[in-house]
Amino acid sequence: MAILRKLLVSAAVVAAVGGVALWFLSAPDRLDAEAVGGLGDGDATRGEQVFWAGGCASCHAAPGATEDARLSLGGGLRLETGFGTFVAPNISQDPQDGIGMWTAEDLANAMMRGVSPGGSHYYPAFPYTSYARMQPADIADLSAFMKTLPAVAGTAPGHELSFPFNMRRSLGLWKLLYLNDAPAVALxxxxxxxxxxxxxxxxxxxxxxxxxxxxxxxxxxxxxxxxxxxxxxxxxxxxxxxxxxxxxxxxxxxxxxxxxxxxxxxxxxxxxxxxxxxxxxxxxxxxxxxxxxxxxxxxxxxxxxxx
Incomplete structure (x- = not known):
């Protein structure tokens, strides 16, 4: 019995240590000081080109929106995948329902690290694994342009995900495998x-x-x-x-x-x-x-x- 107790205690210790290690490994990782320093002041004129290159309206404007309505970014588009249904959020300038209170640094952390201002992981339906390759200055320009866009009231519905895909913290481990700023191909x-x-x-x-x-x-x-x-x-x-x-x-x-x-x-x-x-x-x-x-x-x- 003593041996069994020792084995159980050892297993519990290993599990606890492993759990703590996984917790730290899965923690959200924000941009370093050098990247934040590269943001600059941002230029809205240049930012408009970044906006179209980044395809922001394709997911965050109302489905089927045309002309100026493509600049109203209230979200709501449903992306039905094998992992569940993801719903594009409101990224308009509404200060409560959108991102009107975000700084350029907030936007850069979201796009290049997949991390919210509150410190949560975003799901990679938001293509931050690609945006990670962007220059911080371009994101500052994008932020400046988005500040000129209209506020849209209303919070988009949440994602519809089942276990284990609804465990956001685990995305930190996924990011260790797939999130980096290296080129996709060497040319x-x-x-x-x-x-x-x-x-x-x-x-x-x-x-x-x-x-x-x-x-x-x-x-x-x-x-x-x-x-x-x-x-x-x-x-x-x-x-x-x-x-x-x-x-x-x-x-x-x-x-x-x-x-x-x-x-x-x-x-x-x-x-x-x-x-x-x-x-x-x-x-x-x-x-x-x-x-x-x-x-x-x-x-x-x-x-x-x-x-």
Whole structure:
């Protein structure tokens, strides 16, 4: 019996130590002083371009919103996935229901670390694994622009998640595996144009969040970057956009630029679904940015379909 008691006590101690270790490992991790110092004052004019590149309106404006209504960010869009249903929150300038009281540092911690001002983890339906690659100054510019947008009253409904996905603290461990600011692909010594395209696609544009396959716990499989993936919502697949025969291999740069501006493919088909919203955002960018995105997509490694 004495041996059994010793074994039970030892097991309890190991479990307690392990639990404490997991608790500390899963703690929210905020930006360091150097990153916060890089925020700067922010410029609303530049921030508008970051807003469209980041696709903020696609999730946080009312579904189907057009023209100026795309700037009313009351949330409410439902994203139904295999992990549960995520609901886009109100990120308007309402001081109670939205983010009207947030500082640029608050926004940067949310976007680059997935951490709320109150110290909670955000779910990666909010694509902070891509936004982590952004420059802090761009987020300060975005914050300045968002301060010019209207306040929208009303709190969006909460997420609908079952156990264990409703345990936010566990996201800290998930982040240890998948959250970092390293490039998704190594391109050697890219031209300035390709480098700009890489920043837009891998960072604010978060294109890989839909176009790259995910593993069983929702992390992006970077070895198949942009190879296409099963749609997170419903049936169907998101297309391969690498320069392979399964993807954009026979598309020219001009074909890609045209799609990003107009939504039309080289076959005179048009995109639909969530991609239609992406095109509306991309059309707001300077032509040079769409050209940079096209140059990057032609420079990344080709892959067969990832779905």
């Amino acid at each position: 050697g010594n890219p031209s300035d144009q390709v480098a700009r395209g890489q920043y837009l696609v891998e960072g604010p544009g978060h294109c890989g969040e839909c176009h790259t396959p995910r593993d069983l716990i929702g992390g992006l499989e970077l070895a198949q970057w942009m190879a296409g993936a099963a749609a997170a919502e419903g049936d169907g697949n998101v297309p391969n956009i690498t320069p392979s025969d399964d993807g954009l291999g026979d598309w020219s740069d001009i074909d890609i630029v045209t799609l990003l501006e107009t939504g039309f493919t080289p076959d005179y088909d048009s995109v639909g679904g969530s991609m239609a919203s992406v095109v509306r955002n991309m059309a707001e960018l300077p032509a040079s940015d769409r050209e940079a995105i096209a140059a990057y997509l032609k420079a990344i490694p080709p892959h067969p379909n990832g779905y």
